[in-house]
Amino acid sequence: MPTQKIADIKAPVSTLKSELQTINAEPIGIFDSGVGGLSIAQCINQHLPNENLLYVADTLYAPYGEKSSEFIQQRVNEIAQWFIERKAKAIVVACNTATVNAIDQLRKNILIPVIGVEPAIKPAVNLSKNKKVAILVTKATAQNPRFLALVAQYSQNSDVIVQPCPGLVELIEQDKKNASECKLMLTGYLQPLLEKGVDTIVLGCTHYPLVKNLINEICGNSVVIMETALPVTEQLQRQLALHQLINTSNNLGTTSFYSSKCCATQQALFNHIWQRPLQLNSYP
Secondary structure (H helix, E strand, O other): OOOOOOHHHHOOOOOOHHHHHHHHOOOEEEEEOOOOOHHHHHHHHHHOOOOOEEEEEOHHHOOHHHOOHHHHHHHHHHHHHHHHHOOOOEEEEOOHHHHHHHHHHHHHHOOOOEEOOOOOHHHHHHHOOOOEEEEEEOHHHHOOHHHHHHHHHHOOOOEEEEEEOOOHHHHHHOOOOOOHHHHHHHHHHHHHHHHOOOOEEEEOOOOHHHHHHHHHHHHOOOOEEEOOHHHHHHHHHHHHHHOOOOOOOOOOOOEEEEEOOOOHHHHHHHHHHHOOOOOEEEOO
């Protein structure tokens, strides 16, 4: 458990420009149970191109959505400690399930900024014309009190339907998002929502944007699909600015990729999603 208090990162920044630049050049740690968080990493890379990124996919234990809260917290803490040992200046929990199950205790144990991923419930409710919103989530998220409290807080006078999607993350991790079984599974989850008049769907798992085109195909143009990559990136940018951690270098940042199940299949999947060749390393 990352109980180490990394005061050197949160301590008052030296007035010496060289020391400030050294701290600001430290990487941002991003992790997910698998490849889903790459959608977040891509957005961060696009909007903060000078930042150095470390991405960890805990694929050996994916999906988190089928694991207990205690197990998820253990994995989150171990990965956070790994980032801390590599002098990460901030951590992005690019996983909805990990956010609702572990981010509160993580923030109590480390001193660098921790940014989580939360479903866009409030903006979805405001946008919905029918006042019928659905949130696609993993099993663990659907049962989490923190998440359910958010639903209750922001649902207002709208009907917010929580739709667990067991099995979907597994198909995405197996690179079967274009397979007929993936479309069949999604249709089974989405069709009842459409029959209830849902006109706004929130993607409550960072894996799900990887099948957004398929969701659009099933739902049609009349349904708005909402995801969270840009809001997370904007929150990260605010936190970096608040703590004076923005990388002021003019050089493009680097991104290093790690997986707890590093293999040729994972390498090919990472290349496909990132849309350019990369080197996948073994975590830890």
